[in-house]
Amino acid sequence: MRLRRWLVAGAAAVTLASGGVLAGPGTAAADNGDGLSACNSGEICFWRYGNAVLWTKQFWYNADHGGYTWWAGQATDVRMQDDAVEITNRDTQCRVRVGNLSAASGIWTWREFPNDHVRRDLGAIRNTNDRHERMC
Numbered sequence: 001m002r003l004r005r006w007l008v009a010g011a012a013a014v015t016l017a018s019g020g021v022l023a024g025p026g027t028a029a030a031d032n033g034d035g036l037s038a039c040n041s042g043e044i045c046f047w048r049y050g051n052a053v054l055w056t057k058q059f060w061y062n063a064d065h066g067g068y069t070w071w072a073g074q075a076t077d078v079r080m081q082d083d084a085v086e087i088t089n090r091d092t093q094c095r096v097r098v099g100n101l102s103a104a105s106g107i108w109t110w111r112e113f114p115n116d117h118v119r120r121d122l123g124a125i126r127n128t129n130d131r132h133e134r135m136c
């Protein structure tokens with residue numbers, strides 16, 4: 001299972017390298033989207049609560065959610081992994097899939113979201129999010 005996960009990460013790294021023209025040093029390790037609170041064009045935005053604009057985490061690229069924390073108007077220590085209920089995909093090019101890795105079975109469950117800027121419920125992986133990936 002560890003090997004499988006490594007392979008997935010490797011594929012993501014290739015995608016990142018080919019599409020990472022905006023990436024500066026360390027961007028992938030500390031992805032904060034555009035650094036502004038608003039969910040702006042190009043960003044992949046996660047939400048901790050329905051209908052609330054705070055408690056958000058925003059990305060440009062693929063990411064494992066472990067190690068990332070929520071933004072609530074200021075930085076928090078609250079981890080966003082397994083804690084998101086909604087997503088807004090404002091990526092300019094790609095659908096995005098969000099996955100949950102079952103600790104029991106080692107199997108990923110994914111849900112795909114179009115880049116239509118619509119805020120959507122994570123559905124079956126609500127509060128179980130472990131990773132997201134751009135689909136192009």
Ligand SMILES: [Ca+2]
Pocket residue numbers: 032033034035036037038039040043058
């Ligand atoms: Ca932003």
Ligand SMILES: [Ca+2]
Pocket residue numbers: 082100101102127128129130
């Ligand atoms: Ca999970």
